[in-house]
Amino acid sequence: MHEPLIELSHVSFTYPGSDQPVLSDVSLTLHRGDFTAIIGSNGSGKSTLCKLFNGLIPHYYTGDYFGESVICGQSSETSSVAELSRKVGYVYQDFENQLVRPTVLDDVVFTPLNYGYADYQARGQKALMMMGLSNVKDEFIWSLSGGQKHLLALAGALAMDPDILVIDEPISQLDPQHARHIYDILKRLNEDYGKTIVVIEHHAEFIADYCKEVVLMDQGKVAWKRPTREALSSVETLLGLGIYPPQVTQAAWLDLKNRESLPQGGTLLPVHITEGEKWFQSRQVTLTHGNIEKPPVVTEPSIQKKVVVAEDVRLSYRTIHKKMHPVLDGVNVTLHSGEAVAIIGNNGAGKSSLLKLIAGIVKPTGGYLNVNGFSLKGMSPERMAGHVSYVYQNPEEMFIEDSVEKEVGYYVHAHRLPDAEERIQSVLESFRLTGLKDRDARLLSGGQQRRVALAIGAAIQPSIMLLDEPTANLDIATKQEMLSVLSTLKSHVETVAIATHDMQLVAEWASRIIVMHQGVVIADGRKEQIFEDERLLERAGLLPTQLMELSRCLGLPKICYSLDEFISFYTPRELSQPEGEGTAWKSSKRHLTASL
Template sequence: MTISIQNVTFTYPGAARPVLRNLSLEIPQGSFVALIGNNGSGKTSLCRLLTGIIPHFFQGDFAGTVLVNGVNTLETRVAELARQVGYVYQDFESQLVKPRVWEDVAFAPLNYGMADYRQRAATALKQLGLSHLSERIVWELSGGEQHLVALAGALALDPSIIVVDEPISQLDPVNAEAVYERLHTLHKEYGKTIVVIEHHPEFIANYCDTVALLVEGAVAWHLPVREALMRVEELARHHIFVPQVTRVAQTMVARYRCQLERIPIRLEEGVQVFQPYAASRNGEANHVASSRFSAPSEPVEVAAFEGVSHFYELMEGERRAVLNNINLRLRKGERIALVGGNGAGKSTLLKMLAGLERPKRGRILVYGRDIANDSPERLADTIALVYQNPQAMFIEDSIRGDVAYYLKERRVPNWAAIVDQALVDFNLVEIQERDGRLLSGGQMRRASLAIGACMRPKLMLLDEPTANLDVSNRQQIIAMLAKLHDWVDTVVIATHDMELVAEWATRVVVLRHGSVLADAAPADVFGNEALIHEARIYPPQVVRLSNALAIQPVHLSVEMMAAFLAAR
């Protein structure tokens, strides 16, 4: 076995209970394994076991045995294990330490005294298709590009095992598929053992060999990918979704008593299985109406971009344009999704609304007032921005303190009651006294959303709100947005989560290279295949199934698709 974990129990310092409980797992050499489970189930801690970070860095209560390539991690320094296991953290920014891309990727082999450190960096960058970025400044890259650089840094030592905590958490769908294609190449052509923490079932179905489910710090089972994804009801009890084509098939069988030849787990299988059902309805009108976004009869304008352009001054004296002549009007009651590839300008647009960036040209109005001279502190009474990196919102040494911070500083009446309710809504009561920086990724996200919600904004801006979240937490976010309707006029989300867009948004603004390509309802955006290709966005799997089966207008949900196909 490449990896053998036997009866490991571990408790973090100060934690009330173990994060890992008598955990055992065997991973053969050359496997491609997905770790799944609720946020807080122990997935990240399991990955830390493989690198020796537990128990050498986090020196809590540890019992059990971990063998990596036959080496006992308890008896081996982390520096030595790093040559066996390449690890990309969920907070990958902490791994970026040098200014230029090639220097950062070469950092580990250089510090190990490897004479070929430059070649190792070049090889790693080539393997990930990043050679063109080698001379770029790391801090000038998009979040997705930085994530890939961190992965290249892990590859530079040529480890036999690659562990990636949420490999596509900040990538657009096109780049996400590219990353998995690279991991697939490392797995198949170079014999690497790949271990990923993943919430996206489509990538698990397409690329992984086996799936290990973690429940309350233990491995409930470790199964081949098809067998694992067939456990639809069990996974649903743990708030884990299977691919949409699988859910369509399961719904057709369970609810509509259809007799399918097999249950698909991949899109191409779904097309074959569902083609006879779609063909039987050829020429019929689709019962799902498509409607372009239409404003209320008397729309209240919350914010407006008028001819806004922006660029950044790079360290080499060059300019990089990020927004080009943006004209947008945001109205009360809208749920707006900003979509587009990495670097399209989504995060910059949000920062400008919050007053953290000033446009080089044009102006931004909030409730009719030009905010050019407004400080972020003044705008915070009206606009709340929840950052893509939730750690940036933690100031105090406890979650309760962080959630209460803004309210106490602004002397909001009844602030304690507001905090109490937020802790309940976001399932933070049990961890309210813990330091936010020591939580799992999903717990951090919930805490950051609670902080934003407690500000009671009129305009709420969320940057990648569902990144790193399981289904349960994702649904909590949507429920939270609904609860805010009394004091939030408009919500704007920048996201790569196309299922969230399809389920939640009333309006989709598509950005490409800082320009608006489209501004329409979700069905109209996802039904335009030329636009999808140009904008480098992947619609939800059920939408791509609609397009493959020539169903128009496209379906946006599993329930809609199952009902349509079953009505023969």
């Protein structure tokens, strides 16, 4: 057993102004060389727990603190944040607040320079190289995409060469390929350099592939700490808390449940694709080909109302060196009423910029853009707000009041909408914010802030709703709830478009997918067309979901996008209905899917 680096003993903490402790009698020990994932639903205390590791609690957040925290042999109460930060690198959920210098290289060397390290330049250059940011080292931070800024924040933490690296949602705004790259870096730091890695993570597939152990937080307490496979096999416990294991694990669990042979304590389920492939290949089942559905018939765009028309749209901005930097380079796209549009692509592809153009927040430098029948020329953002609602990638950018209820109410009253109070209360209830309505949105967890931002946009009920990374920082249960919310929006909004890296959300929700790369649209079609083109996904920096990949590995007659689809193929012989669904199979399927 390696030496303990983090030792928490009976720690409790309550934020100022709150009656309920966010941490309650927490005891936890992490050792040198651990790679630990901290999981839990939004508001369970994950981020607050990690703020103990570098002394932010009790030094910066001065609430009611009890217990003892020892970090790398030093008591956090008697050691300053500055002292502990030499040992603990931290990348926060609101990582942009860590970026304090104008250019990329200036920012990454800022901390080692201020600590007086003679090799501060070499440290910064090495960290940028590891993050793949060397080619933008002289760029201004404001010109980077959200994902690039996240990489820069991680590079800044790495430049100090800490013993412990804590990352709150390390891949929340990264495309799947960059996300995999980040975890490969963390794995190398852990295995080759002995770094202790702690991640707060909602993506169970990455936990399965990279983490050694899992800590479950529930209502401010540490429920347990277990090896990764044992933790992720605790399906019923996790689902009961709104936490979703990897799709392959859920599929195996449902397979067992379908056979009325749920795993007893200690039974381990597959957590990787290769394990899942062996699991289902070994099952004595009959594939139910009769459940294959034809792709839905898509209404011809010509008979639908055009709500957005973009023709050869270009967007560039002038750099500090007075050179024009292109962001969008000749985008041609038309959006119609009734569509659920997902705009996908790698970091820096231009997704957010296109949404901001449609919302009127920025103006095109070339081409023609018409939104809801109005040309953007001469239209102010204030006038466009009556037609288009844009929900920012960083939700705190939308907060101006001191309570959640006032945040939602501000925009409703500003637009002089009818039945204002009834509308506000309805939205608060729909987004599970009633219990938080008197809290300052800035003090909520990242996932809770996201829900507030979405509630603000939904309350206005515009013609067009634009969501930039709507599921970033959300636990998987809240992401599933988002599917319901997005479906509800269809009755109030003509068109919904989202920019996202969440391929599961895209697969289950979108009726149309637009793929962007380097400022242009490289594909536009239904999910069956997009996700079956592996070369296209690779070019756009995207990866299929675990379930899609498992469908291919098993040679299923079609790619499955949901567990419901997948389980309909892998059924026991006695439930199989090759010629169509019988009563027994329908009853069983309802029983299975109700669990999720």
